Amino acid sequence: DAKTTQPTSMDCAEGRAANLPCNHSTISGNEYVYWYRQIHSQGPQYIIHGLKNNETNEMASLIITEDRKSSTLILPHATLRDTAVYYCIVRADSGSARQLTFGSGTQLTVLP
Amino acid sequence: GAVVSQHPSWVICKSGTSVKIECRSLDFQATTMFWYRQFPKQSLMLMATSNEGSKATYEQGVEKDKFLINHASLTLSTLTVTSAHPEDSSFYICSARDNWNYGYTFGSGTRLTVV
Numbered sequence: 748d749a750k751t752t753q754p755t756s757m758d759c760a761e762g763r764a765a766n767l768p769c770n771h772s773t774i775s776g777n778e779y780v781y782w783y784r785q786i787h788s789q790g791p792q793y794i795i796h797g798l799k800n801n802e803t804n805e806m807a808s809l810i811i812t813e814d815r816k817s818s819t820l821i822l823p824h825a826t827l828r829d830t831a832v833y834y835c836i837v838r839a840d841s842g843s844a845r846q847l848t849f850g851s852g853t854q855l856t857v858l859p
Numbered sequence: 860g861a862v863v864s865q866h867p868s869w870v871i872c873k874s875g876t877s878v879k880i881e882c883r884s885l886d887f888q889a890t891t892m893f894w895y896r897q898f899p900k901q902s903l904m905l906m907a908t909s910n911e912g913s914k915a916t917y918e919q920g921v922e923k924d925k926f927l928i929n930h931a932s933l934t935l936s937t938l939t940v941t942s943a944h945p946e947d948s949s950f951y952i953c954s955a956r957d958n959w960n961y962g963y964t965f966g967s968g969t970r971l972t973v974v
Contacts, residue, residue, distance in 0.1 A: 781962060790865070790952045790965035791903070834902075846893045847954070847963050849903040 748838040748848055749774040756854040759829075765822040767853050769835030772816040777839045780811060781847070782820045784831040784855075791834065791849075794820065825857045861887050861957030865966025872943055872973055880938045880969045882953030888933035889955035893963075894926075897950040906951075909936040943973040 752770040759765040771780065781796040795802055795809045797818075802809045808821040822829055834852040838845070862885040872878050882892055890911045895903040907928055908916040915928035925947075927939040936955075940947055954965040 783965075785903075788950070788968065788970065790863075790954070790968045793962045793964065796962060846905045846908060848905070849895075851902050 748836075749778055751835045751837055751850055753833070753835055753850065753853045755851070756856070758856050758858055759822075759825045761827060761857050761859050762824055765825040765829065765855055765857070767820040767822075767833050767835075767855060768817065769820070770817045771835070771837045774815050774837050775839065778837050779840050780809065780815075780818050781836040781838065782807070782809065783834045783836065783847075783849075784829075785834070785852070786828075786831045794833075825855075827857050827859060829855065830857045831855060861955075861964040863889075863953065863955055863964045863966045865953055865969055867969055868967060869970040870972070872971070874944055874973055875942055877939055877941045878943055878971060880940075880951055880953075880971075882936045882938070882955075882966050884934045884955050884957075884964075887955075887957050889936075889957075890933060892930060892936040892953055892955045894928065894936075894938050895952045895954065897952060897968075903952060906938075911936075940971065943971070945973045947971065948973045 749771050782794040783791040785791045797809045811818045832852040832854050864883045866881045892909040894906045896906050897903045906921045909928045909930040911930045917923045930936040952968045954963045957964045
């Protein structure tokens with residue numbers, strides 16, 4: 748699975764959009780970009796994933812660059828409850844279950 | 860959506876005793892489950908992959924005789940920490956692949972404190 752690079756921490760004002768970048772310059776053509784978040788002392792929570800097209804769901808939007816070497820997770824209207832560590836993970840979806848490998852992630856702090 | 864239930868959410872045990880942690884997939888079948896460990900201010904580290912009906916696969920450096928994994932059904936995997944020591948105190952998290960979003964659903968985690 749390709750390695751990812753994320754900033755260690757970010758702050759965002761409540762009600763504003765939070766844009767979390769992820770660099771995955773060695774991504775392969777069959778590898779997806781997954782985003783999870785972990786609120787303190789809880790298990791990780793799935794947010795969104797995509798291959799090459801931009802994706803949106805009720806939680807967030809995922810913007811993947813055309814060359815697929817980086818992506819941005821967007822939380823359109825951040826709330827205090829969005830304070831968490833956000834993990835960007837790249838892996839192939841081979842159809843069989845393989846583990847997710849977590850990097851250090853980005854600590855997002857939403858400020859009142 | 861997919862739900863993975865993990866119990867207990869926290870446990871305190873004495874050094875030398877064993878602790879069992881359960882991980883259940885509530886609305887889907889999971890032939891494979893994963894067990895992670897997370898120390899304070901660190902990321903999740905995979906301990907082992909649990910396969911229904913067969914032996915678990917352990918990551919390098921994880922003692923299989925200390926961390927016993929049983930995956931006897933398609934909805935239940937258990938992790939038993941045997942002869943626990945204070946250095947085993949950690950946050951243990953299980954996960955399973957679901958077919959709902961083709962992602963991985965995680966349990967809420969178990970905080971183990973060995974005193």
